[in-house]
Amino acid sequence: MVRQLALNEMVDVLKAVAETTRLRILFLLDKGDLTVSDLTKILGQSQPRVSRHLRLLTEARLIERYQEGAWAYFSLSSCSLRQQMLKTILAHIDTKDGLIERDMTRLDEVKQQRSRAAAAYFSKNAHDWDKLRLLHVPDNTVEQTMVELVGTTPFQSMLDIGTGTGSLLKLFSPLYTRAIGIDNNRDMLAVARVNLDKAGISNAQVRLGDVAALPVEKETFNLVTIYQVLHFLSDPEIAIFEAARVMRPGARLIIVDYAPHELDFLREKYAHVRLGFSDSQMEYWLEKAGLTLEKTLSFQPQQNGNTKGLTLKLWLARDPRLLIARQKTLVTETA
Numbered sequence: 001m002v003r004q005l006a007l008n009e010m011v012d013v014l015k016a017v018a019e020t021t022r023l024r025i026l027f028l029l030d031k032g033d034l035t036v037s038d039l040t041k042i043l044g045q046s047q048p049r050v051s052r053h054l055r056l057l058t059e060a061r062l063i064e065r066y067q068e069g070a071w072a073y074f075s076l077s078s079c080s081l082r083q084q085m086l087k088t089i090l091a092h093i094d095t096k097d098g099l100i101e102r103d104m105t106r107l108d109e110v111k112q113q114r115s116r117a118a119a120a121y122f123s124k125n126a127h128d129w130d131k132l133r134l135l136h137v138p139d140n141t142v143e144q145t146m147v148e149l150v151g152t153t154p155f156q157s158m159l160d161i162g163t164g165t166g167s168l169l170k171l172f173s174p175l176y177t178r179a180i181g182i183d184n185n186r187d188m189l190a191v192a193r194v195n196l197d198k199a200g201i202s203n204a205q206v207r208l209g210d211v212a213a214l215p216v217e218k219e220t221f222n223l224v225t226i227y228q229v230l231h232f233l234s235d236p237e238i239a240i241f242e243a244a245r246v247m248r249p250g251a252r253l254i255i256v257d258y259a260p261h262e263l264d265f266l267r268e269k270y271a272h273v274r275l276g277f278s279d280s281q282m283e284y285w286l287e288k289a290g291l292t293l294e295k296t297l298s299f300q301p302q303q304n305g306n307t308k309g310l311t312l313k314l315w316l317a318r319d320p321r322l323l324i325a326r327q328k329t330l331v332t333e334t335a
Helices: 007-017 020-029 036-043 047-059 080-091 098-133 141-150 167-171 186-198 236-245 265-270 279-288 321-334
Strands: 063-068 071-076 155-161 176-183 204-208 221-227 247-258 292-299 312-318
Touching: 007 020, 007 047, 007 080, 020 036, 020 047, 020 063, 020 071, 020 080, 020 098, 036 047, 036 071, 036 098, 047 063, 141 167, 141 247, 141 292, 141 312, 155 167, 155 236, 167 176, 167 186, 167 221, 176 186, 186 204, 221 236, 236 247, 236 279, 247 321, 279 292, 279 312
Parallel strands: 155 176, 155 221, 176 204, 221 247
Antiparallel strands: 063 071, 247 312, 292 312
């Protein structure tokens, strides 16, 4: 049964939407989560005015606010009914409208600025990346756990999103027939190629590409990995959807990233855009992408004097289509 809104709720929703700036905000948030600072830059309005519009949209339950350290992000409502209403409204907005075109141009500038900050960091630290990564993970048991989860059965193909120095391509090289690593930084790819050559791995290649538009065909890979990449992205959900797009029926996706934390210095010093992810947030994104979450693991930080550590999380998901097909076959056979 489809849930419906009470009359007063519907009036609140319509009132909230029926204003130019608020409609522009909703259109922008449909493209990804943004902060007040982001929206202020894009809309060209003062912070108090933008905050007022955000409050009204939040009260109407059309958007949601979540905190990451000192930053507050806003996203469209997770309520399926309100999502459906908003999608219908936003789909009928003329994208050639002058204000919308300007907003999209400024949104692209905001995202490019974030990308440049991350790319600059990677370029500066490409050769030391593996060493820096060890500062954030408790020990090497994470990769060993990944190997145990994948098992020893060979498979056809692997995709490593945000491959960095190619460490996961090396890790799973005994199992796959072919593999591709994608990264948006040429310096990183140069290091990865050297590492693969040194390891004698000839059935893996690395490519320059955007995690939001992977340069590979759909339904191609048996295993997809995203290792400590999502916290660098302004729109992690897009990367998960892209991962789902390229997965074969029954394929597995392993995501490794940080649990929610409040270490704000990681933003400026290490170009982190997101301060970790909750289990509920990750499960929601995976379900939206059509994937089933099978396992969640936590890796507590090692003690390092008075330095506050970071908890690392592993999420294992699967494309359920192969299982569904098998279940349908069994039903047919027993009918």
